[in-house]
Amino acid sequence: MASLIGDPIERELVTLHERLKHDYRGETSASIPTLEHADHRLFGLAVCTPDGYVSAAGDADVEFSVQSISKAFTYALALSDRGLESVHEHVGAEPSGEAFSAISLEEETGRPDNPMINAGALVTCALVTGADAHEKYERIHALMEACAGRSLGFDETVYEEEQGASDRNRALAHFMRSAGSLTDEVDPTMEVYLKQCSVLVSTRDLAVMGATLATGGINPLTGDRVFSGTVARHVLTVMATCGMYDYSGEWLLTVGTPAKSGVSGGLITASPGQxxxxxFSPKLDARGNSVRGVAASQDLADRYELHALTLPGGNLPVVRESEERWPEYGAGVVAVQGDLVFASMRGVLSAIEDVLESSDRVLVLDLDRVTRVHQVGERILQGAIDRLEEHDHEVVIVDGARRGIVSGAVEVESLDEAREWCAAR
Structure with missing residues (x-):
């Protein structure tokens, strides 16, 4: 951002960091020594926007093991490899309402409830394509690196400690193996799962990884497509309903964005397109979520209306001006602004109908101030233009950026150029 105004997002994060850094509620995870003895004073926040700009505060560059946050990205890889239908033959998509380590399987199918609990994550590890455990883990690690936009380390100590504390997960894997939901052998599946949890990330990395999900699978730093927009949508959906363990429902109610937490104190959240x-903060609440992480998320969601179901307010009318006619050319002008989404298209179509009621044969559609065209808006607009041309109307699109929003119409850069085109007909 320009040095004159600095980074207002970062200033907000710094203020929030100062307000919450003395909140010492909760306990560090006692699952392994590295997590139990983590410095509870650590607290980092970071936000990454779709243009790749990262704002950060506090200990945003301190690395820690990713733990259960990795589940979201392993799920993305399994979906990319096998497709939704195949994956969901083995793991469901329903909130369990139980702790992350619970034995939560569907009675009829033997499937784990969802891929964000330990049972489901073990199954998705097995579903990742690879000749052996090493190849599967390397592919998961590579995908997380592609989402973060840099090389990520591995904590060998955490991995060794996890191996020594994995009896419950190993028993869970054996149980699912006997139920038929786990297709691979238990030992290689456990190796992949424990290794993926031991990858090192920073708070800044999590912000970029969240932004990769928010932008439909494209890393905003590198511009590389990591996975499809459909996969990103599936992952965010399950994160929204299942990502915060048995706090997921309350999280969705109070914060309202897809999220995933881990017992190291990390938390990732994303808002599509935003x-x-x-x-990151190591002290956890009784459900295994970072105390400061949840508090900071709630604060930001309240102050900036980040909840996914918040009704947008104060939008300008999509039709910028009342219809204008150029009778000397048999033309009518409709000027549009803002976002062309499903809800706004009826107004655009009505304005087009009104301006052509006088038997004008030429429609000049000024889209120069349209900021974004959603797919549904593009399809409805294209259908309207196709229909007009079938009835011998001509359409001129005004768009200074020449974005090619619709096909089959003349495209010019300004209203003056449109008028010249009409005069020359």
Missing amino acids: FGMGL
Whole structure:
């Protein structure tokens, strides 16, 4: 951002960091020594926007093991490899309402409830394509690196400690193996799962990884497509309903963005098309979520109306001006602005009908101030233009950026150029 105004997002994060850094509620995870003895004073926040700009505060560059946050990205890889239908033959998509380590399988199918609990994550590890455990883990690690936009390390100590504390997960894997939901052998599946949890990330990394999900699978730093927009949507959907363990429902109610937490104190959240956010603080609440991370997310959601179901307010009318006619050319002008989404298209179509009622044969559609065209808006607009041309109307699109929003119409850069075109007909 310009040095004159600095980074207002970062200033907000710094203020929030100062307000919450003395909140010492909760306990560090006692699952392994590295997590139990983590410095509880650490607290980092970071936000990454779709243009790749990262704002951060506090200990945003301190690395920690990714733990259960990795589940979201392993799920993305399994979906990319096998497709939704195949994956969901083995793991469901329903909130379990139980702790992350619970034995939560569907009675009829033997499937784990969802891929964000330990049972489901073990199954998705097995579903990742690879000749052996090493190849599967390397592919998961590579995908997380592609989402973060840099090389990510590996904590060998955490991995060794996890191996020594994995009896419950190993028993869970054996149980699912006997139920038929786990297709691979238990030992290689456990190796992949424990290794993926031991990858090192920072809060800044989590913000970029969240932004990769928020932008439909494209890393905003590198511009590389990591996975499809459909996969990103599936992952965000399950994160929204299942990502915060048995706090997921309350999280969706109070914060309202897809999220995934881990017992190291990391938390990732994303808002489609808007941002990815990473938070880190080792002390956890009774459900295994970062106390400061949840508090910071709630604060930001309240102050900036980040909830996914918040009704947008204050939008300008999509039709910028009342219809204008150029009778000397048999033309009518409709000027449009803002976002062309499903809800706004009826107004655009009505304005087009009104301006052509006088038997004008030429429609000049000024889209120069349209900021974004959603797919549904593009399809409805294209259908209207195709229909007009079938009835011998001509259409001129005004768009200074020449974005090619619709096909089959003349495209010019300004209203003056449109008028010249009409005069020359």
